[in-house]
Amino acid sequence: MTDTTAGPTDTTSDTDTWDLIVIGAGAVGENVADYATKGGLRVAIVEAELVGGECSYWACMPSKALLRSSTVLLAAQRVAGASAAVTGELDVAAVLERRTSFTSEWNDASQVEWLQGAGIDLVRGWGRIVGDRRVDVTQADGTVRHLTATHAVAVCTGSVPTMPPIDGLAEAKPWTSREATSVTEMPGSVAIVGGGVVASELATIYRSLGSEVTVIIRSRLLGTLEDIASEAVQSSLTESGVRFVTGSPSSVTRGDDGRVTIALGEDDAPIEADEIIIATGRHPATSDIGLEDVGVTPKDLHVDDSMRVSGVHGDWLYAVGDINGRALLTHQGKYQARAAGLAIAARAAGTLSSAPSARPEPWSDYAATADHEHVPSVVFTEPEVATVGLTSTAATEAGYPVRVVDYDLGAIAGSAVHADGYTGAVRAVIDTERRIILGMTFVGQDVSEMLHAATIAVVGEVTLEKLWHAVPAYPTMNEVWLRLLETERYS
Numbered sequence: 022m023t024d025t026t027a028g029p030t031d032t033t034s035d036t037d038t039w040d041l042i043v044i045g046a047g048a049v050g051e052n053v054a055d056y057a058t059k060g061g062l063r064v065a066i067v068e069a070e071l072v073g074g075e076c077s078y079w080a081c082m083p084s085k086a087l088l089r090s091s092t093v094l095l096a097a098q099r100v101a102g103a104s105a106a107v108t109g110e111l112d113v114a115a116v117l118e119r120r121t122s123f124t125s126e127w128n129d130a131s132q133v134e135w136l137q138g139a140g141i142d143l144v145r146g147w148g149r150i151v152g153d154r155r156v157d158v159t160q161a162d163g164t165v166r167h168l169t170a171t172h173a174v175a176v177c178t179g180s181v182p183t184m185p186p187i188d189g190l191a192e193a194k195p196w197t198s199r200e201a202t203s204v205t206e207m208p209g210s211v212a213i214v215g216g217g218v219v220a221s222e223l224a225t226i227y228r229s230l231g232s233e234v235t236v237i238i239r240s241r242l243l244g245t246l247e248d249i250a251s252e253a254v255q256s257s258l259t260e261s262g263v264r265f266v267t268g269s270p271s272s273v274t275r276g277d278d279g280r281v282t283i284a285l286g287e288d289d290a291p292i293e294a295d296e297i298i299i300a301t302g303r304h305p306a307t308s309d310i311g312l313e314d315v316g317v318t319p320k321d322l323h324v325d326d327s328m329r330v331s332g333v334h335g336d337w338l339y340a341v342g343d344i345n346g347r348a349l350l351t352h353q354g355k356y357q358a359r360a361a362g363l364a365i366a367a368r369a370a371g372t373l374s375s376a377p378s379a380r381p382e383p384w385s386d387y388a389a390t391a392d393h394e395h396v397p398s399v400v401f402t403e404p405e406v407a408t409v410g411l412t413s414t415a416a417t418e419a420g421y422p423v424r425v426v427d428y429d430l431g432a433i434a435g436s437a438v439h440a441d442g443y444t445g446a447v448r449a450v451i452d453t454e455r456r457i458i459l460g461m462t463f464v465g466q467d468v469s470e471m472l473h474a475a476t477i478a479v480v481g482e483v484t485l486e487k488l489w490h491a492v493p494a495y496p497t498m499n500e501v502w503l504r505l506l507e508t509e510r511y512s
């Protein structure tokens with residue numbers, strides 16, 4: 022894996038007491054600190070690795086940068102006239118170099134500069150809660166610094182990959198999303214274990230950059246999404262040459278030639294590849310951060326909508342972002358961070374109740390209410406999948422009166438102009454009593470940019486009758502909204 026460089030060292034003053042101590046300077050920790058600072062608090066943030074966290078260096082940004090060049094190439098190839106102008110292959114070295122520039126060569130100097138500008142103090146090292154509002158930081162030289170918070174501690178330590186119990190896995194030195202997104206030389210072949218978002222995006226990246234790809238899945242690819250999405254992505258990946266094998270590895274060995282051999286069931290032929298990538302989910306990074314010392318069992322970690330951890334004497338502990346397991350997405354973690362940062366500052370100022378029983382008002386600045394049933398997300402595959410809210414299955418299970426309305430996105434005039442032979446699909450999940458949209462799924466080229474209108478409709482609980490007056494411009498792909506409403510009315 023690539024080397025990482027921490028930028029400037031600690032930026033703290035002499036004091037070791039702050040109003041708020043944030044452990045973990047990923048996107049989420051940075052936002053908790055920023056919003057609490059804006060609320061008038063003095064804040065220190067503790068970081069063991071790179072300021073900016075997973076998203077900046079090994080997740081969202083590098084993976085999306087690795088995907089972008091092939092997406093652009095495909096878009097040009099799908100429009101007659103433009104396709105004649107692009108006759109060459111992807112420049113893989115240039116793609117990797119562009120990715121590296123997005124990670125600032127795994128150096129966090131610019132993010133440290135941002136912290137300084139925002140008035141947030143940085144303490145580098147491993148943070149561990151050692152008592153009520155007290156955090157010890159083990160620094161690179163082994164010395165321990167003792168920090169105290171007058172108001173709150175927020176743990177924003179993120180998540181780590183879950184490694185499945187496969188014989189020989191550790192010895193075979195598997196890649197996780199970290200190695201896969203920081204790759205410097207494309208392997209000839211990879212076997213990806215898992216069928217979620219990470220596996221789907223990595224399969225798209227590695228195939229587009231020339232590797233032979235085998236994906237080992239237990240069941241349906243992207244199984245938590247609507248079938249229109251998972252089927253489209255799996256069939257497009259298959260068409261691009263990705264091989265899908267159903268099963269779960271039982272053992273893996275790395276031979277003297279450096280290649281891995283993966284055994285599945287007794288009747289299945291083993292799979293050989295240059296590298297094995299594990300993409301079987303992530304779990305909260307709760308190890309060795311001292312939760313147990315303040316009476317919190319990590320697997321029972323529970324937060325309210327202001328991200329305050331339940332059952333901690335004095336109610337000073339918050340858990341924000343991937344660590345609380347609510348929605349493992351950068352934008353949703355940052356949303357939680359805004360709620361938590363503002364709530365911590367308001368409680369410190371006495372303008373929001375600190376009582377354990379006091380729950381923040383839903384949809385107020387202090388509550389991440391949208392986490393429950395209004396989460397947007399995009400899977401950056403080919404085709405893209407953009408979703409918000411509940412799937413038809415989730416809405417039915419939650420007891421809503423549901424009607425599903427589908428429309429062929431390829432049949433829209435704007436889509437036909439967008440790309441020759443455009444294919445895509447849209448599904449709206451409608452609450453038939455309240456006549457609002459509970460969830461939407463878009464599948465197709467560039468649908469990620471269509472998502473926010475749906476998020477506004479779902480969060481705003483805009484009725485279908487009112488949506489009738491939100492007129493989509495012609496000829497854009499958004500005209501699918503009109504077609505969905507017509508389908509709901511007349512069929």
Ligand SMILES: Cc1cc2nc3c(=O)[nH]c(=O)nc-3n(C[C@H](O)[C@H](O)[C@H](O)COP(=O)(O)OP(=O)(O)OC[C@H]3O[C@@H](n4cnc5c(N)ncnc54)[C@H](O)[C@@H]3O)c2cc1C
Pocket residue numbers: 044045046047048049050067068069070071072073074075076079080081082084085146147148149177178179180198202219306309310341342343344348349350351352353354
């Ligand atoms: C391959 C991949 C692609 C992804 N793509 C997207 C995407 O396109 N869009 C999206 O919304 N989400 C995406 N995600 C999810 C996204 O990366 C996470 O939801 C997000 O990074 C969570 O932010 P966080 O701040 O909670 O945690 P992290 O980003 O993991 O940050 C936690 C920080 O805490 C530090 N830390 C941990 N323990 C300690 C300690 N004890 N002391 C001090 N510091 C500590 C870590 O070093 C790290 O810097 C992707 C994830 C993966 C794996």
Ligand SMILES: NC(=O)c1ccc[n+]([C@@H]2O[C@H](COP(=O)([O-])OP(=O)(O)OC[C@H]3O[C@@H](n4cnc5c(N)ncnc54)[C@H](O)[C@@H]3O)[C@@H](O)[C@H]2O)c1
Pocket residue numbers: 185186214215216217218219220222237238239240243244268269270300301302303348349350398399400401
């Ligand atoms: N574009 C994005 O927003 C984006 C991109 C990447 C990751 N993420 C986030 O990161 C999180 C983690 O993603 P992920 O894909 O690692 O996890 P996931 O939980 O979405 O998927 C894990 C997959 O691995 C499979 N699996 C588990 N154990 C297995 C085994 N032993 N053998 C074969 N398959 C096995 C599961 O069936 C599932 O399909 C997601 O929750 C997602 O929100 C988001």
